């Protein structure tokens with residue numbers, strides 16, 4: 001299972017001027033796979049495009065008939081009526097095709113965004129540790145739009161165009177092979193230059209998308225930390241940083257424009273050259289009688305027809321290549337395996353959650369590292385009896401939060417085992433493990449939305465009475481009642497409208513609402529004053545009679561009453577026991593306690 005975003009295939013960074021390793025563009029078949037679910041309507045669009053191409057090809061032949069009818073061959077009125085009918089039919093077919101194509105393109109964006117969002121929220125936690133949120137967001141917003149341009153920017157038109165091109169070619173070879181030879185000679189100069197240049201355009205567009213991703217990450221970083229940035233007087237520097245990222249995207253766009261600026265005159269010259277050559281040589285051949293005027297005009301009309309799809313085709317190459325660059329960024333995320341459980345056959349039967357008393361937790365020789373070269377937990381063992389309260393204390397960086405993250409199965413231990421009620425957590429589906437746990441992470445976020453949205457996150461069906469009950473338990477009910485909208489009071493991003501302590505208490509209410517038998521609290525009282533802290537500690541204490549509680553705390557006052565205190569240092573358990581015992585037996589605990597005037 002892949003659980004990190006890998007970029008196995010990279011190109012040399014200096015090709016694009018970017019210092020970051022570049023993803024290889026997605027292969028064309030990946031784009032075709034993406035289009036797969038819209039294949040029915042795309043077949044219709046392609047058919048319409050082919051019909052449109054056929055109708056277009058008929059037009060020069062009809063003009064030939066009109067010219068011939070002026071010379072006395074057949075009815076002019078009939079030929080003209082037929083031409084008008086064909087032109088009208090071709091417009092109608094074109095309009096229907098355009099609409100279906102645009103609708104399909106929107107559908108493509110929709111399904112790509114849905115797939116990405118579905119996947120993005122299920123990636124292993126490790127991936128979010130290494131990826132920037134803004135960049136992930138820009139893949140959903142901007143890269144999907146780029147893929148859309150592959151369709152609307154000519155992929156389908158190019159198919160109809162190919163028919164017009166081939167049809168024109170056949171007609172032209174029948175009319176005058178010599179003239180056709182001259183035309184192709186000149187046009188191939190344009191073709192070669194476009195194909196060479198489009199590879200470069202593809203790399204540059206991908207770099208532009210990467211730059212847009214970095215810009216989005218930068219904006220996200222700046223907006224989410226706007227107070228800190230303002231207070232630090234760093235606004236101007238952040239603005240400069242972001243405008244540099246925007247400048248990068250601009251730079252790549254300008255480089256694409258530069259290539260385009262050289263490219264289009266070359267193709268324009270080739271097209272003009274072929275017209276002039278056909279007019280010159282064709283005029284000469286009309287003069288010496290080897291070609292009729294009607295055939296020369298028809299040939300020139302077919303030349304027009306051939307050149308138009310050529311333009312479409314060149315444009316399609318460029319947009320499809322740019323889209324493949326963006327698709328590589330989408331595929332990179334889709335290729336990461338989402339969080340997965342063990343083969344169901346090997347899973348233990350999840351036991352029903354006990355009615356009361358909580359569940360037991362056991363760590364046996366647990367090893368863990370976020371990075372292979374830096375072990376974070378080394379042989380951690382301890383047992384938390386059901387219904388007891390265990391505090392985990394120790395200096396910063398000791399691995400306390402990691403212990404809770406492993407119980408939640410955000411990461412897998414690299415050695416040893418974690419058991420819930422005697423069952424290895426790896427043998428339980430993650431959803432079952434998590435449904436039994438109420439978890440308050442360190443700096444737990446408040447989600448934008450109402451107070452109710454926040455409380456019922458894990459239990460969307462609970463009623464107002466239960467919401468009020470848990471809000472009362474964390475001493476927030478009076479705050480809710482003071483607001484005219486009560487539970488429906490809207491909180492801004494990051495819980496704007498609440499104090500730091502209120503946010504923390506709301507997070508605890510969220511963990512309490514499900515009545516989960518195991519409560520994991522990571523520094524739940526960090527931003528509380530000592531009076532509120534005491535109230536909250538009492539609240540936690542009152543709910544702890546019915547469940548197992550594990551609480552990480554720096555403030556020992558919170559945990560003095562715990563049934564067991566596990567002291568960690570540098571990824572190891574150095575002591576475990578009750579407060580009074582540890583004061584006598586653990587030097588580290590005594591130091592921690594002395595600092596807080598508890599000894």
Ligand SMILES: Nc1ncnc2c1ncn2[C@@H]1O[C@H](COP(=O)(O)OP(=O)(O)OP(=O)(O)O)[C@@H](O)[C@H]1O
Pocket residue numbers: 129370371376394395396397398399400401402403442
């Ligand atoms: N997501 C992560 N990726 C890489 N390293 C991490 C990650 N989270 C924590 N670490 C590292 O793992 C070690 C233990 O971190 P952890 O957060 O578990 O410590 P802690 O005891 O909870 O610290 P604190 O009391 O400061 O919260 C630290 O060295 C930290 O730098």
